[in-house]
Amino acid sequence: MLRVPTAIVIDDDRDNVELFCEYLEIINIKVLGCGYDGKEAVELYAKHKPDIVFLDLLMPIYDGFYALENIRNLDSNAYVVVITAVVDNEGRIKFEKTKPDHIIQKPFDQEQITDVVAKLEQKPQLKPT
Amino acid sequence: MGEYKRRINLRKQPSENVSEDQPDISQNTANSAVSSNQADNKVVDQSRIANIRKSRFDDNLKFLQGNTPLTNQEFDLLGNEFESGKISKEVSDLMYHYEKQKMTMIQRQIQEEKSLVQDLNQKIETNIAKFVNLESKLREKQDQLEDEIKIKTRRLVETERLAAISELSSRLAHDLKNPLSVIKVTLDLVKWASKATNDPSFLHRVDAVNTAIFRMTHQIDNVMDFLGDVALERQDTTAHEILKLALNKLPQRPGQTLNIQPQDLNIACDKQKMVIIFTNILLNSMQAAGDKGTISVRFQQKGDNAVIEFEDSGSGISDTNLQKIFDPLFTTKQEGTGLGLATCKNIIKQHGGTISVKNNPTTFTVTLPKMK
Numbered sequence: 001m002l003r004v005p006t007a008i009v010i011d012d013d014r015d016n017v018e019l020f021c022e023y024l025e026i027i028n029i030k031v032l033g034c035g036y037d038g039k040e041a042v043e044l045y046a047k048h049k050p051d052i053v054f055l056d057l058l059m060p061i062y063d064g065f066y067a068l069e070n071i072r073n074l075d076s077n078a079y080v081v082v083i084t085a086v087v088d089n090e091g092r093i094k095f096e097k098t099k100p101d102h103i104i105q106k107p108f109d110q111e112q113i114t115d116v117v118a119k120l121e122q123k124p125q126l127k128p129t
Numbered sequence: 130m131g132e133y134k135r136r137i138n139l140r141k142q143p144s145e146n147v148s149e150d151q152p153d154i155s156q157n158t159a160n161s162a163v164s165s166n167q168a169d170n171k172v173v174d175q176s177r178i179a180n181i182r183k184s185r186f187d188d189n190l191k192f193l194q195g196n197t198p199l200t201n202q203e204f205d206l207l208g209n210e211f212e213s214g215k216i217s218k219e220v221s222d223l224m225y226h227y228e229k230q231k232m233t234m235i236q237r238q239i240q241e242e243k244s245l246v247q248d249l250n251q252k253i254e255t256n257i258a259k260f261v262n263l264e265s266k267l268r269e270k271q272d273q274l275e276d277e278i279k280i281k282t283r284r285l286v287e288t289e290r291l292a293a294i295s296e297l298s299s300r301l302a303h304d305l306k307n308p309l310s311v312i313k314v315t316l317d318l319v320k321w322a323s324k325a326t327n328d329p330s331f332l333h334r335v336d337a338v339n340t341a342i343f344r345m346t347h348q349i350d351n352v353m354d355f356l357g358d359v360a361l362e363r364q365d366t367t368a369h370e371i372l373k374l375a376l377n378k379l380p381q382r383p384g385q386t387l388n389i390q391p392q393d394l395n396i397a398c399d400k401q402k403m404v405i406i407f408t409n410i411l412l413n414s415m416q417a418a419g420d421k422g423t424i425s426v427r428f429q430q431k432g433d434n435a436v437i438e439f440e441d442s443g444s445g446i447s448d449t450n451l452q453k454i455f456d457p458l459f460t461t462k463q464e465g466t467g468l469g470l471a472t473c474k475n476i477i478k479q480h481g482g483t484i485s486v487k488n489n490p491t492t493f494t495v496t497l498p499k500m501k
Binding site (some may be wrong): 011015016019020023026058085086088092097105106107108109110111112 | 270299302303304305306307309310311312313314316318326342346350353357362377
């Protein structure tokens with residue numbers, strides 16, 4: 001894959017979003033948009049069709065589970081990486097239905113991010129640019 | 130008496146007849162009474178005996194009143210016998226035998242009734258014993274049920290309390306890890322942006338912050354893992370895959386040597402939970418081995434079990450600590466929660482496996498049975 005991978009970032013913690021976007025740009029990932037709840041995540045996905053969705057789970061009103069389900073409804077092949085502080089029992093049960101491609105626990109290392117980006121290339125049926 | 134003497138006078142040798150006839154009656158009566166008693170075991174009909182006696186007496190009288198006259202001598206003899214009390218003695222003997230017979234029968238009946246009463250008493254006693262036995266069994270069952278209720282109530286209260294603690298810590302973990310993540314990302318950004326990446330003191334400070342972040346994260350995870358009593362989610366994975374995920378969570382120690390068996394092993398288990406086990410054991414090994422230490426991880430299939438061994442070059446564990454090493458809240462480290470190995474034991478138990486530890490060299494052995 002020659003082109004730079006694209007991504008959207010969704011987290012209700014604005015500091016996290018701002019810093020993470022900067023972080024992604026440095027490790028050579030183009031951030032197409034940022035959102036702060038699950039509803040915005042779905043809208044951003046519909047609008048940008050990014051290669052990767054970096055999604056927080058626990059957000060007020062429209063959470064990450066809502067986003068994951070609705071993004072997959074839009075595109076069953078969407079590459080969704082959940083970045084979360086905690087996966088509790090409820091989360092485990094909800095993931096039974098719609099599994100994210102990866103789950104990264106906060107706080108994370110740079111290697112974990114580059115790893116999931118590298119795995120994007122292994123995923124079959126990459127979307128056309 | 131005069132009338133009687135006159136009538137008796139008609140019979141010759143009456144003494145023989147009277148003296149032989151009277152005991153005969155008594156014997157016959159007694160015999161018939163005994164035989165009837167023996168035959169059907171019933172009380173002898175008193176009126177029947179009276180009738181027999183009366184008819185014999187009448188016969189005798191008729192005989193005496195017959196045409197044969199008694200001589201005076203005979204009459205006197207008979208009169209003398211009567212007056213000497215011989216006849217009355219014979220009558221009283223007859224009465225005595227009869228009464229004796231009656232007494233025997235009554236005694237026999239009493240005996241029978243006694244044995245019946247005994248039988249009845251025995252039955253009553255048996256039944257009472259049965260009731261007592263049943264009652265004690267009922268009481269036992271009641272106690273058992275009451276105990277069960279107590280245990281279940283306690284368990285319910287504990288579960289509820291644990292659920293509350295679990296929810297609280299889950300929220301706490303979430304609220305701590307988010308800012309920790311901000312710190313970590315910022316630290317990485319600062320590190321990348323800095324022009325002083327070659328400055329050892331700068332790198333040392335970055336490492337110190339990273340270590341602090343790791344310690345906080347690990348402690349939060351420890352508590353969460355210990356409280357998280359989630360059902361197993363079994364899947365096929367491999368030892369290498371679990372090791373990789375575990376090592377991602379652990380800080381790197383450049384001075385240490387980590388030997389991982391090149392040949393991989395398929396393991397069916399709860400992958401996320403197995404990562405918790407590997408992380409905890411490896412962290413212990415790394416801390417024990419010291420800066421220049423060596424850690425070896427081996428795995429093999431032994432029958433139906435997957436056996437994983439973690440060996441480190443550390444100085445080992447004291448005998449007293451060896452006993453307590455898997456107890457919750459037991460720790461020898463200032464920064465430890467004492468929950469790491471306790472959690473490992475819980476998770477391995479959930480898998481139906483075992484964990485053990487030995488010295489020389491310090492080796493933790495995890496055995497996992499094949500999953501169905």
